[in-house]
Amino acid sequence: MSKRKLTRQQQFRINKVQQERLARAKKKDAKIEEQIDAGQLGEPEQGLIIAHYGATIDVQAADGRIVRCSVRSNLPALVTGDQVVWQPDDSNGGVINAVSDRRSILTRPDVRGNLRPVAANVDRIIIVIAPSPRTPVNLIDRYLVATAHDDIHPVILLNKADLISKAPEMEQELEQYRELGYEVHIASAKDAEGLKHIQEMVADGNSVFVGQSGVGKSSIINKLLPNEDIRVGEISEATGKGKHTTTTAKLYNIPSGGRLIDSPGIREFGLWHTTEEDLAKGFPDVDEHAHHCKFSDCSHTHEPGCALKTAVDNGEVLQRRLESFLAIRDSLDEVTMRGE
Structure with a gap:
């Protein structure tokens, strides 16, 4: 399908905006040169x-x-x-x-679906999840794929541990992630003792907290940085989701060492820039068997001799992980992938 041609008026407006931006940039640089001189x-x-x-x-x-x-x-x-x-x-x-x-860069889509950088030189991404609002496992898997793509170490942190009774199945899910080799922590922002091991974990390098709005990212940082004033969002009664309160990505220094970057709550995470090789990095358990199928172009859905389906039947790969892998693979061409 050919691209729609711009009208003369549309092209004029685009050129005008570009010229105005260029003029502002030249004016700013001219001022800087004057300061230097x-x-x-x-x-x-x-x-x-x-x-x-x-x-x-x-x-x-x-x-x-x-x-x-x-x-x-x-x-x-x-x-x-x-x-x-x-x-x-x-x-x-x-x-x-x-x-x-930069040794690493974390990106996310803007309102137009274009990737934009969020934070640089990130050493670990702490994926904050919670029983309420419930974080679905497919969203966790998508975060893990994103961290694998950017070669940033992922950490899964269950916050609001006191509410686990609202989603008891999450305990089993976390244990499954541990068995896959992922670093998993359980804590509550209300309990300073429960965050001690998190303080040790983030005491070196730069850490970024990501997760749905309302899972308690800013609340955790308030416990780690009691002298900082970080707004904590309320939960919407209508949606059960948190209201976005942190509008600008900001870096905080931890007194004991290390830094935290608090960024806006992420409800959508773009993965259209992800290739199937990147996807394989986020699913090492699935990828281990994916190359042993009878057919090289196996879709892992219905073909005979599928090594992945056999691995699921033998208990070597979780059924939900295979389903998550296939869902993400099939949606790689989408502009954004929703985790709600």
Whole structure:
């Protein structure tokens, strides 16, 4: 199917917007050049992005100061967790003029379905789940595929452990993930003692909390960082889901070491950029048998001699994992995959 051609008026509007953006970028860069020529910028320093507010960014300097900075227009999209080079100006602000190579990048789809970066240099993704609102296992599997695609270590954390009676089957599901080799923790944001092992786990490197809105990501961070003021959302009586309260991805330093990045609640997670090889990384238990079928193009649904179906019958692969694998594989061409 050929692409729909733009009308002359539509093309004019697009060109106008692009020209306006270019003009703003040139104006900003011209101002920066004027500051350089006037000697208003200090020596370059290393810094860490801790929050992004549209055109401005909060950078943590090497001495711990937080500096509000503007960004040169020739830089790529910057995100929380980026290591940058910045120069202080004469008004207690600064200018970011370079970014270091990233060791990892976490992305998610925007409202148009386009991938955008969320956080950089992430060492572990903590998948927060809860009995209420109930986190479905297929959503957990999709998060695991995403972490495998980005080569980021996943951790499954069951929060609100005191509500497990509302979804008792989750205990068995968590044990199954443990048997598959995944790191699993159980805690409650109401119990500081239950979070001690989490404090030790996040004491090194950068951690990102992901999960449905309402599962308690910000509540957990409030326990880990009691001196920070993080809004905790209420549960909607109409939907039983949490209201989105954290609007900007922000990085917090843990007093004992390590950093946490709190990002907006994720209800949809895009995987259309995922190949079947990436999918296999997220399902190592399934992939172990998938290459031993009688037919090389086996769909693992109805063909005779399917090694995966045999593995399920023999108890080597969980039926629900195979179903989840097939569902995700069949939806790779979708713009987004819903976890609700």
